[in-house]
Amino acid sequence: MQITNSAVGRKLLMAITGQLMVLFVIVHMLGNSSIFLGANGINAYAKHLHDLPPLVWAFRFSMLAFILVHAWFGIQVSVENSAATPKKYSVQKHLRATLSSKSMIWTGVIIALFVIYHLLHFTVHAIPGVVTGVDAIGRFDVYTMVVNAFQSGLVPVIYIAAMIAVFLHLSHGVGSFFQTLGWNNANTLPKISNTSRGFSFVLLLGYIAIPVVILAGILK
Amino acid sequence: MSDHKTMTLTLIVWRQKGPNDPGKFETYTAKGITEHHSFLEMLDVVNEDLIKEGKDPIAFDHDCREGICGMCSQVVNGVPHGGQERTTVCQLHMRTFKDGDTIYIEPWRARAFPVTRDLIVDRSGLDNIIQAGGYTSCHTGGVADGNALLIPKEIADYAMDAAECIGCGACVASCPNSSAMLFTGAKVAQLAALPQGKAEAAVRVCAMTDALKESGFGNCSNHYECEAACPKGISVKFIARLNREYQKALLK
Amino acid sequence: MILDGKCPTGPIEQTWDKHRFDLKLVNPANKRKYKVIVVGTGLAGGAAAASLGELGYNVEAFCYQDSPRRAHSIAAQGGINAAKNYPNDGDSVYRLFYDTIKGGDFRAREADVWRLAQVSNNIIDQCVAQGVPFARDYAGYLDNRSFGGAQVSRTFFARGQTGQQLLLGAYSALARQIKAGTVKMFPRTEMLDLIVVDGEAKGITVRDLVTGELRTHVADAVVLATGGYVNVFYLSTNAMGCSVTASWKAHRKGAFFANPCYTQIHPTCIPQAGEYQSKLTLMSESLRNDGRCWVPKKKEDLGKKPSEIAEEDRDYYLERKYPSFGNLAPRDIASRAAKEQCDDGRGVGPGGRGVYLDFSSSIKRLSEDTIRERYGNLFEMYERITADNAYKTPMRIYPAPHYSMGGLWVDYNCMSNIPGLFVLGEANFSVHGANRLGASALMQGLADGYFVIPYTIGGYLAQTKPGKVAADHPECKKSIEEVQAYNNKLLSINGKRTVTDFMRELGSLMWENCGMARTKESLEENIKKIPALREEFWQNVKVTGSGAELNQQLENAGRTADFFEFAELLCRDAHHRNESCGGHFRAEYQSEDGEAQRDDANYCYVGAWEFKGVDKEPELHKEPLKFENVHLAVRSYK
Incomplete structure (x- = not known):
């Protein structure tokens, strides 16, 4: 028996890596929210993070590993699953499967593409038009970069769309984690599923609050 | 009339x-x-x-x-x-x-x-899964008295809930991935819950899930479509049980 | 010819042990050289194939379904008897033996029944070891209930799906042997002929139901576990595919058919709703533990809703007629009583063919939840079929053909009069006499499969050389040619009526004239009409498609053709047996109060028929029955 070859083993690996990334998504949202404290808040937060380079890199490498494992098996099982279902019904009616559960591979791909874009945008600063500079006390000015990016145009749309993909992906993914690990029973299963959707919605609100607030001109 | x-x-x-x-x-x-x-x-x-x-x-x-x-x-x-x-x-x-x-x-x-x-399909893949380990390896004759190992009512009922599966394959037919995980989970859970089946639980869960893959079924991605389509109302909690049994097997 | 059942003699308690010792053994190293064919994978066949495979024989198993897990044993609801005496209520091997002999109306062999009662306890242990989730109490002990008129609680059960769970147990044991390579499984394969070489059964001819290919399989012994024949009534509780074909083909090759007239009509089935109906659904007999059977006393009340009929206007006929057993009277008695009420014009529902099974007093006494806990799945099933809620209004039930006590004649070793041909479970005639008790069918199937055939087949094989007949034996070729010709004939008739149409007509003749009650005249009518209808069948049946493909019409046509021949034999057997016993009720032979009257002086024997040709009268052979331990008595449940 090989975990990387098993129908259950791979699911387990995906669930665990997925859930670790969800932890990051939570922390990242909380960190981002420091933007509501103004330039001082988020710039200070960014500086604190970057003052610990070994940690940053360890973190980055592990995230990369999670993404690769999660994506590799995600693609592999999706290919297998569609091969296992060569012909669809001409009348197709789903009783329990949701848009979110059925679109995991596509929301996954969208998220992966977005992560690349997002890194190029705010980490590597390779996307044209990104404003990089330092604030009054010489810190990297995250605040201006973000506010500038989200004030108009396609960028906030891309971010909001991506966050909807994250919402859909996690709506199914977070609840699935508990099923895959077997941390549930017949009573808790529906509750966990609903909580998972609610939790993902809160994340969605948390994330899109930033571009929305900036678009609305509240943060300048 | x-x-x-x-x-x-x-x-x-x-x-x-x-x-x-x-x-x-x-x-x-x-x-x-x-x-x-x-x-x-x-x-x-x-x-x-x-x-x-x-x-x-x-x-x-x-x-x-x-x-x-x-x-x-x-x-x-x-x-x-x-x-x-x-x-x-x-x-x-x-x-x-x-x-x-x-x-x-x-x-x-x-x-x-x-x-x-026409509407007839070949479901031998389900038999393959059972043949891989959906049994206890007891011999005919020479077994202990039926009351030698006590099985509390809740456990017996739980095993019976799982054992109600009629092997029709509706779970596979309804599954967007054509997975037979509910069928497999029900058998794994039934036997893992009973003291008679515990001895082989680890070998069983690995062998049966491998057979599932080899027979051309897809993977479970927790759509729960199977539970809704199952004519016996088998719960996906048995898939969760299978997942737990698999983790226990990994530790062995 | 006087047949010899080869029963061991001596004190009955020691017969099986002594016999097991006397049986010759096959050297363990030689077992794999012996090939055994098992036809049918229900409780008897599945258990036999698994056990023989485990012993080391080279087994080939066949079933017509797509998986061995689907045999009709799966539909048994109520439970399985065993003489464990866990409840300490006075049960014993002897009592189970006694009850089975008496329940069978003294028409079964004592030694066979004793063995059944003796191994019954091993069956429970075996099934528990396989992971069968029998009902248990909170402390974890196996639970028992009283069932089918027994006055002790000896029935083990797994919700309302005991047959399913036992079959899945046997199927899992079989799956294990298939995996181990000792059993080769051939699903969707139907046996269409028995190959007999030098008077011994040495193989079968089968049709692959998917490709239509005809093949022979040779072996050193053939085991038939192919179930019962009550689909001869067309409407029965059997599965659609259940047929007499395998048994009948063996009968045509010389195997004697014993007591075909012993058919069991189950009292609690859902009544027929219309002409189109394809089968009848059984509601577990356990319902009679809490339900009360009644019909209106007055015919004027027939149009009323049951709730509008006052308590004093209801005739609780079973309680009235059988005060001590009441609603738990044995199946044959309860069925006949229901028929009497309907014949009297007091039947309820469409066509006046139904009686009420009322749970209202139990619901009042125990609460609806208790009833739901006990029978929830049955009530659900009833509602799915009839759209009636039985918690609110009484169920309507009517008897339906359910089980066949008769079958191929076998000796104590379960071997037919053709050496090398073994017959197990419902397909043989051995232990139920003229009537089977509730929860005893599962017991017999598993007893034969797990604990009888593994011993007795060795006794035969030890005296025969392995591989005596090769696959290219002329008998094999001949058999294939005959089957081919038979199928071609069915396909070439191209008449006007469908197979189902013929089967429906045959079934109705059987039900009307040879059903719950038979008379000399009704049987003579059938003995005249059936051959005429058979003649028409062979002239006017329409079977579309070819033999070289999956063709369900051809399958049904073959089975129906066999039913036509068999039905005549059944009627002849019923006609010759001038007595009433168990499931065989001849209206001429009843006491003043309508009870079955046996004639022990003249009919205390097994009637085994020898095939002489389709249009020739069969020859009757008798095996006298001796009762040395249970004394012949009038079977009374008053």
């Missing part, structure tokens, strides 16, 4: 001569159907007419016609067994339809279930 009211229905039925035939839909009319006809008795009526016209009747699997043998296997309007809760298609009665309805009838569709003819 039958009711005066009868229905006329349009059936759009999948016809396929054999595994290599591409197959196509044919349209038939079912006349004189009452609310007391079962779905298969309605098809019997259509078939009798076809035979009299010298045409090949629609081939479909069926045997006990009381919802327990698991032989019947039809997707009715996109739902395996027709979508009445806890009901196999042989027990589905025509009172759930109304005069003038159009009904689509298709076989189970999955790579692991190639069509044998």
Whole structure:
């Protein structure tokens, strides 16, 4: 028996890596929210993070590993699953499967593409038009970069769309984690599923609050 | 004896001569159907007419016609067994339809279930999964007294809930991934819960899930479509149990 | 010919042990050289194939379903008897033996029944070891209930799905042997002939139901576990595919058919709803533990809703006629009583063919929840079929053909009069006499499969050389040609009536004239009409398609053709047996109060028929029955 070859083993690996990334998504949202404290808040937060380079890199490498494992098996099982279902019904009616559960591979791909874009945008600063500079006390000015990016145009749309993909992906993914690990029973299963959707919605609100607030001109 | 009211229905039925035939839909009319006809008795009526016209009747699997043998296997309007809760298609009665309805009838569709003819598919993949480990390796004779190991009622009931599976394959047919994880999970959970099955639990869960993959079934991605389609209402909690048993096996 | 059952002699308690010792053994190293064919994978066949495979024989198993897990044993609801005496209520091997002999109306062999009662306890242990989730109490002990008229609680059960769970147990044991390579499984394969070489059964001819290919399989012994024949009534509780074909083919090759007239009509089935109906559904007999059977006393009340009929206007006929057993009277008695009420014009529902099974007093006494806990799945099933809620209104039930006590004649070793042909479970005639008790069918199937055939087949094989007949034996070729010709004939008739149409007509003749009650005249009518209808069948049946493909019409046509021949034999057997016993009720032979009257002086024997040709009268052979331990008595349940 090989975990990387098993129908259950791979699911387990995906669930665990997925859930670790969800932890990051939570922390990242909380960190981002420091933007509501103004330039001082988020710039200070960014500086604190970057003052610990070994940690940053360890973190980055592990995230990369999670993404690769999660994506590799995600693609592999999706290919297998569609091969296992060569012909669809001409009348197709789903009783329990949701848009979110059925679109995991596509929301996954969208998220992966977005992560690349997002890194190029705010980490590597390779996307044209990104404003990089330092604030009054010489810190990297995250605040201006973000506010500038989200004030108009396609960028906030891309971010909001991506966050909807994250919402859909996690709506199914977070609840699935508990099923895959077997941390549930017949009573808790529906509750966990609903909580998972609610939790993902809160994340969605948390994330899109930033571009929305900036678009609305509240943060300048 | 039958009711005066009868229905006329349009059936759009999948016809396929054999595994290599591409197959196509044919349209038939079912006349004189009452609310007391079962779905298969309605098809019997259509078939009798076809035979009299010298045409090949629609081939479909069926045997006990009381919802327990698991032989019947039809997707009715996109739902395996027709979508009445806890009901196999042989027990589905025509009172759930109304005069003038159009009904689509298709076989189970999955790579692991190639069509044998019309609505009949080959479900030997499910047997392969059981053969991989869906048993306790006890010998005939020479076993302990039935009361030697006590099994509290809750455990016996839990095992019975899992053991109700009739092996029809509706879970596979309904699954967007054509996975047989509910079928496998039910057997793994039943035997893992009982003291008689515990000894082999680790070997069993690995062997059965590997056989699932080898037989061409897809992977489970927790759509829970299977639970909704299962004519015995088998809970996906048994898949969770399988997942737990797999983790225990990893630690061994 | 006087047949010899080869029963061991001596004190009955020691017969089986002594016999097991006397049986010759096959050297373990030689077992794999012996090939055994097992036809049918229900409780008897599945258990036999698994056990023989495990012993080391080279087994080939066949079933017509797509998986061995679907045999009709799966539909048994109520339970399985065993003489464990866990409840300490006075049960014993002896009592189970006694009850089975008496329940069978003294028409079964004592030694066979003793063995059944003796191994019954091993069956429970075996099934528990396989992981069968029998009902248990909170402390974890196996639970028992009283069932089918027994006055002790000896029935083990797994919800209302005991047959399913036991079959899945046997199937899992079989799956294990298939995996181990000792059993080769051939699903969707139907046996269409028995190959007999030099008077011994050495193989079978089968049709692959998917490709239509005809093949022979040769072996050193053939085991038939192919179930019962009550689909001869067309409407029965059997599965659609259940047929007499395998047994009948063996009968045509010389195997004697014993007591075909012993058919069991189950009292609690859902009544027929219309002409189109394809089968009848059984509601577990356990319902009679809490349900009360009644019909209106007055015919004027027939149009009323049951709730509108006052308590004093209801005739609780079972309680009235059988005060001590009441609603728990044995099956044959309860069925006949229901028929009497309907014949008297007091039957309820469409066609006046139904009686009420009322749970209202139990619901009042115990609460609806208790009833739901006990029978929830049955009530659900009833509602699915009839759209009636039985918690609110009484169920309507009517008897339906359910089980066949008769079958191929076998000796104590379960071997037929053809050496090398063994017959197990419902397919043989051995232990139920003229009537089977509730929860005893599962017991017999598993007893034969797990604990009888593994011993007795060795006794035969030890005296025969392995591989005596090769696959290219002329008998094999001949058999294939005959089957081919038979199928071609069915396909070439191209008449006007469908197979189902013929089967429906045959079934109705059988039900009307040879059903719950038979008379000399009704049987003579059938003996005249059946051959005429058979003649028409062979002239006017329409079977479409070809033999070289999956063709369900051809399968049904073959089975129906066999039923036609068999039905005549059944009627002849019923006609010759001038007595009433168990499931065989001849209206001429009843006491003043309508009870079955046996004639022990003249009919205390097994009637085994020898096939002489389709249009020739069969020859009757008798095996006298001796009762040395249970004294012949009038079977009374008053």
